[in-house]
Amino acid sequence: MTERKARPTGRHHGDLRNALESAALELIAENGPQGFTLAEACRRAGVSVAAPYKHFADRDALLAALAERGYDEQRRRFGAALASTDDPVEQMARFAAAYVRFAVEERGLFEATFSAGLDKSRYPALAEAGARLLLVLQDAATQLRPDAKQALGLVHAVAASAHGFAAFVIEGIYASAREAEAQAANAARLISAGQTG
Amino acid sequence: MTERKARPTGRHHGDLRNALESAALELIAENGPQGFTLAEACRRAGVSVAAPYKHFADRDALLAALAERGYDEQRRRFGAALASTDDPVEQMARFAAAYVRFAVEERGLFEATFSAGLDKSRYPALAEAGARLLLVLQDAATQLRPDAKQALGLVHAVAASAHGFAAFVIEGIYASAREAEAQAANAARLISAGQTG
DNA sequence: GTCTATATGTTGATAGAC
DNA sequence: GTCTATCAACATATAGAC
DSSP states (O other): OOOSSOOOSSSSOSOHHHHHHHHHHHHHHHHOGGGOOHHHHHHHHTOOTTGGGGTOSSHHHHHHHHHHHHHHHHHHHHHHHHHTOSOHHHHHHHHHHHHHHHHHHTHHHHHHHHTSOOOGGGOHHHHHHHHHHHHHHHHHHTTTOOSHHHHHHHHHHHHHHHHHHHHHHHTTSSSOHHHHHHHHHHHHHHHHHSSOO | OOOSSOOOSSSSOSOHHHHHHHHHHHHHHHHOGGGOOHHHHHHHHTOOTTGGGGTOSSHHHHHHHHHHHHHHHHHHHHHHHHHTOSOHHHHHHHHHHHHHHHHHHTHHHHHHHHSSOOOGGGOHHHHHHHHHHHHHHHHHHTTTOOSHHHHHHHHHHHHHHHHHHHHHHHTTSSSOHHHHHHHHHHHHHHHHHSSOO
16 A cells, blocks of 8 residues: 655645644644634644645634544543543532543643634534533433433533633633632532432 | 813714723624724724724723723622622522623623733733722622631632633523523532531 | 745724824 | 824735646
8 A cells, every 4th residue: 555644745744734733722722712823823833824725624624623623532531530430420520620621731622612613503523523522421410310401401500610610720710720620520519419319 | 160071073972982992892792802803893983993092002901991890890790699688608699690690791891801811910900900809709708718718719619600601601502591590509509508617 | 735926804003184 | 082094914815836
């Protein structure tokens, strides 16, 4: 077979697509979602501003690719958190902590999924990745709320609360990420054990 | 005395400063913080792009003015929420609900205070307005956590959780603002009554 | 698949007339 | 205090060469 990555004809590496995504993630992590511009990402990747258009239809398409990666990474992390215990309430607590940790450790992906402001309907693959993630969480919540709609409600409540702690950490209101994780976990525990039965 | 608002020499109303702030709030409410540009605010206010500079040093100064208004309005609303009951736990619950309601009803002010990304140190008046707000909340929390540091921690936790629900409403994850308010209040109740004593 | 060059639009900000 | 210029900077996106 031929080599998987042919020699670059221009003067670049074999995987510009990935290099652009990484640069974009850096930019978002540094300055928030609006800190990402295609032009600056090109500069960091060492290519001209025309190069991306062979890999992405436009600026939003790159963002959508990031958001999709973000959902997949969340599914991986939150799935692992859920699998780390059998106690349903503790599962929600660890999900909340993982939510905060993800926001801190992968701020670029985190903001790409939440604050990029994409027309989700224009990116079906993105909507599907989000739906897959939600399913994993809803499934876990079903142990606490057998009714599907109530399970979804619980996921939303726990996620919303955790999201707030994540936003506060990013904003620097919590000095310690660990502290914020613990608080988010605690809130999730209370919300999960709270009402119903 | 002379008339309070002299006749405009150009072709505009007597209170451009306010008109610009209102236009900016509209823009932020419509498209988020990055949806605000000085140029677009000028278009909506019906003045040239040079006009603002007689009223604000630069773009950030206008944003800072909005953020300051945002803190003051929060203090007004949250103060009223705290005063509406004597039960300390219920006070925190109503604060959380008011937080979500403020985000929904005054999204421009909400995002100006939280997501504008201002150098707070460059705007002392802004930092002071934020501090005043925090004091009101911390004071109320003292009934539940006599230790000042723990009281502050409780305020942060309740606010963080409420913030998440607010963000979820704005993002459209909660269809009903009322539902989100109720959930935020519930979470606040649990967090407040939760640990310590 | 990458480059150069370019078109086109937008922004923030300033100078100077009135 | 507002306007008319005008500027430099920067963005997204396309055409065409290699």
